[in-house]
Amino acid sequence: MKPTSLTSPSGTPASTFSFGTMQFGGKADAAESQKLYDASRAASINFFDTAYVYTEGRAEQLLGKFAASERDDLVIATKCASVGGAGSANIRAQLDESRKRLNMDTVDVFYLHQWDGDTPLEETFETLAELRAAGLFRYIGVSNFSAWQTMKATCIAQKLGIKIDILQPMYNLVKRQVEVEILPMALSESFNVAPYSPLGGGLLTGKYAGGGAGRILDDKMYNKRYGVEWMHDTATSLSALAAEVGVSAITLAVSWVARHKGITHPIISARSEAQLRPSLAALDYTMPDDVYNRITALSRQPAPATDRLEEA
Template identity: 55%
Template sequence: MLTAPDGSPISSFCFGAMQFGRGADLSAAQAMYADCRAAGINFFDTAHGYSGGLSEEWLGQLVRHERDRVFFATKLAAQGGSGRVNIQNQFRISQQRHGLESVDLLYLHRWDPETPLQETFEALAGLKAAGKIRHIGVSNFAAWQVMKSVRVAADFELRIVAIQPMYNLVKREAETEILPMARDQGIAVFPYSPLGGGLLTGKYRDGGQGRLTTDQIYSARYGESWMHDTAAALCEVAHEVGQSSSTLAVAWVAANPDITAPIISARSPEQLEQSLRAMGLKLGKDLHRRISALSRAPASATDRSEDPSPFAAVSVVE
């Protein structure tokens, strides 16, 4: 079990600070941090590349006064590769920003096909031996890339404890191999984008603006018509049961027993409130099945009809 420095277990939800310094100013960042702490969240996530460093800087400022009670995660090597020099340089810069003596979880932000894994994990082992990091994780890795990394990490007496994949109602590819792999290996799963870049909030159905309309990457990622149909149908279900579609979307992700803690995020306290409500929401079996049926479940990795979906046996509360 992953714990904060004071030994308390990490919360069942994580707050991702990607919008700090981007969509959220310092005042909004401070308010959202306070709201998360009031809701019982002690797990916060950022990255070297977010907002030109402001995300790490602001989150570090918020965490420092209660460092032992907060689990602080960051990521590096999204750019520049996972070589020893880049890892050391980016970690040094990140540490100057957040001002913490160590981080609880350091992710490799993406797979680097050019750098030998031995070099990567030797560099990470050096940071761990120096007391700079407590745990190691990977983000945006395929299952085979995780397993290859697990093998090499063991040569340096390191263990990959967490993976951060994309996962939401319209992006369920993780169910095919990533979630079963993590379950088998005892790796914690902290998925990002439970709201699908804002698609599952329903705001685009009414002509709203956001990343899907201003960012080409997000518009392409969530551009298929069936995804928008799913978002519209989720809004109808949410209205019927008296919840927001944002709350249902996050609760659906959290209901998967292979998920350790979904990463929620927002640009304002008002947006965050809808995701925080999912912390106390348990989906009944009928509602859970109904929401799941709104989207396309991926085929099993072996594509055999007799193989059950990894999500088929999810345990929910009546």
């Protein structure tokens, strides 16, 4: 069975690649954000990712403005419950606010941004079922859920006659945990998968080895997430391989993520149109098998989900 084919309200299929707007109204001002949107559209991307919590609402507002004249041909994803929990009142309030900022009656994909262990899943999914039935969104997504959390939520959703359509986990060459449980589950259970941070927040561009600036130095959380020596070694090795094969390390890193058979809609992003170009080049790059295997070997493979593999 294949995952649900995501479409826009007019029936246009969601593009394979998606563009993430986390920098809109932040590191990318309104003018640069418009350029990023236009460059994505010129590359035939019609799937845009945003969230209630991005740049205090400016990302949703800017996306809504850029999308207005062609809204029905786009697939618009937003997320709730990164703050305030996944209780009914918070989900309803955040969806209302997101729809106002986006200036859209309906959003296409509505994600729970993270797992909330303090709210009964029944409450969360009953709320999603009601909001979906009321036409306020079309597809359900979950982000940053583990496999067991996704399957537990799936059981509850099934009882309510709804289902999870898409997952949004982190995935890149130095963050490969999803290979163990999430991607096999997605293939088995036919979930779409839109992974985020294909460049490891910028690490895999190779710029930090050359003294470059960016999020991993400026932002404490990203510094903690990627401030690990072997990850920086992997980035350096990827740059060397890129020089050898004559393709940007950025194009390789994005293509490597997109190449996994469990991945359906990788999310690319940047803070400027110039930065975005080598990520967009991945849309037209076909990675040879030997390059894929060599890149895979540059980083640590996560431990398998079960022990006792010596008999396999």
